[in-house]
Amino acid sequence: MSQPRLVEVRQNILKQNDLLARVLRQRFEEEDVTVVSLVSSPGAGKTFLLEKILGQLHADYRVGALVGDLATENDAARLMRSGARVQQITTGTVCHLDAQMVENALQDWKLSELDFLFIENVGNLVCPASYDLGERLRLVLMSVTEGEDKPLKYPTIFNTADAAVITKMDLASAAEFNLELACANIECVRPGMPIFSVSSKAGAGINELLESLKTLSSSASQKQMRPA
Amino acid sequence: MSQPRLVEVRQNILKQNDLLARVLRQRFEEEDVTVVSLVSSPGAGKTFLLEKILGQLHADYRVGALVGDLATENDAARLMRSGARVQQITTGTVCHLDAQMVENALQDWKLSELDFLFIENVGNLVCPASYDLGERLRLVLMSVTEGEDKPLKYPTIFNTADAAVITKMDLASAAEFNLELACANIECVRPGMPIFSVSSKAGAGINELLESLKTLSSSASQKQMRPA
Numbered sequence: 001m002s003q004p005r006l007v008e009v010r011q012n013i014l015k016q017n018d019l020l021a022r023v024l025r026q027r028f029e030e031e032d033v034t035v036v037s038l039v040s041s042p043g044a045g046k047t048f049l050l051e052k053i054l055g056q057l058h059a060d061y062r063v064g065a066l067v068g069d070l071a072t073e074n075d076a077a078r079l080m081r082s083g084a085r086v087q088q089i090t091t092g093t094v095c096h097l098d099a100q101m102v103e104n105a106l107q108d109w110k111l112s113e114l115d116f117l118f119i120e121n122v123g124n125l126v127c128p129a130s131y132d133l134g135e136r137l138r139l140v141l142m143s144v145t146e147g148e149d150k151p152l153k154y155p156t157i158f159n160t161a162d163a164a165v166i167t168k169m170d171l172a173s174a175a176e177f178n179l180e181l182a183c184a185n186i187e188c189v190r191p192g193m194p195i196f197s198v199s200s201k202a203g204a205g206i207n208e209l210l211e212s213l214k215t216l217s218s219s220a221s222q223k224q225m226r227p228a
Numbered sequence: 229m230s231q232p233r234l235v236e237v238r239q240n241i242l243k244q245n246d247l248l249a250r251v252l253r254q255r256f257e258e259e260d261v262t263v264v265s266l267v268s269s270p271g272a273g274k275t276f277l278l279e280k281i282l283g284q285l286h287a288d289y290r291v292g293a294l295v296g297d298l299a300t301e302n303d304a305a306r307l308m309r310s311g312a313r314v315q316q317i318t319t320g321t322v323c324h325l326d327a328q329m330v331e332n333a334l335q336d337w338k339l340s341e342l343d344f345l346f347i348e349n350v351g352n353l354v355c356p357a358s359y360d361l362g363e364r365l366r367l368v369l370m371s372v373t374e375g376e377d378k379p380l381k382y383p384t385i386f387n388t389a390d391a392a393v394i395t396k397m398d399l400a401s402a403a404e405f406n407l408e409l410a411c412a413n414i415e416c417v418r419p420g421m422p423i424f425s426v427s428s429k430a431g432a433g434i435n436e437l438l439e440s441l442k443t444l445s446s447s448a449s450q451k452q453m454r455p456a
Contacts, residue, residue, distance in 0.1 A: 124355075
């Protein structure tokens with residue numbers, strides 16, 4: 001197998017991705033938009049959490065979202081109900097978003113008209129780890145039904161994230177989820193990483209996460225909270 | 229981005245993988261071993277289901293398993309409790325198993341001493357779809373907590389599978405899972421594919437799945453059920 005050649009080509013692509021991501025990051029900073037990406041397994045609840053976040057931020061902030069999926073535009077349709085501007089990126093068979101896809105999707109957007117841009121990656125705990133999207137903050141989600149061991153089994157994606165969000169806390173008891181063990185496993189892989197635990201269904205923990213995002217946004221910019 | 233070059237190199241690798249998988253498949257057939265692979269999102273319950281399958285088959289069949297993960301040997305340790313021969317394949321940062329990894333892992337195995345070999349892939353609903361491992365049957369698992377839309381969003385992996393297994397049925401009610409809708413979505417992507425619904429925790433549905441595997445094994449070979 002010519003794996004070494006694949007590794008070489010892949011490294012070149014990652015390098016080019018990093019360069020473009022750097023350009024995007026600078027642009028986001030200049031335009032004063034706080035960019036937050038979400039990565040997780042399929043079905044961990046990225047879209048549901050984003051629905052809650054967009055719905056609540058929309059009152060006081062100008063928010064937008066890009067949503068990645070192999071197929072369907074279902075997630076974009078769900079998120080649009082919040083009133084935020086949303087664009088789907090369908091990747092076909094590609095297992096992750098990259099900086100080029102983000103740049104292409106933003107072609108018609110005026111970033112200066114946004115306070116927050118969320119980027120929902122393809123559901124995949126492996127490949128998205130390698131692709132910088134120029135985001136300010138990367139959230140890695142894991143749901144209580146996936147098991148407490150996921151940080152140990154997928155260390156790279158937890159290592160490249162800035163905060164972890166444990167989702168579906170409403171199912172914690174039914175799934176016999178051990179929160180303490182999950183947090184210890186996250187701490188083991190990425191010491192000191194902030195951990196939020198939420199239930200998008202019950203609304204628990206969403207405010208704490210929102211407050212952190214708002215702090216991040218205000219610390220990043222000179223501009224104050226503005227009406228939408 | 230030099231994506232076309234990546235695509236070209238990847239196609240070559242897939243072609244080489246297909247050739248090796250063909251050799252493996254022939255070897256499995258000659259040695260009369262029924263090879264079943266399992267693919268799913270991280271945390272969909274592949275290992276738990278395998279624990280149940282190995283535990284029950286072990287009484288009447290000679291069974292073995294290969295288990296893929298980026299990191300940790302936890303799954304192999306769990307499966308070994310069944311008494312079956314188990315070997316972990318740790319892939320590092322590679323997001324899928326390939327035929328070469330399977331061949332390497334089996335180097336010291338005598339296939340003629342096995343009736344069933346199970347291969348648990350890395351938790352990933354995208355990349356494993358492209359890699360033939362020489363298996364006779366590919367099972368795609370989805371848990372009730374992931375949402376009914378997963379077949380529509382990850383059509384390729386459902387298309388390359390031979391049967392679907394809906395897992396964690398004990399959580400169906402808590403997760404407000406719509407089984408009918410999930411089955412319709414599977415049917416939409418892969419018409420006619422057999423669908424099993426199981427709860428590894430409660431034991432529900434496991435026997436039906438086992439009976440199908442046994443039928444597959446007996447139809448594949450002239451040998452009858454043998455004591456372990």
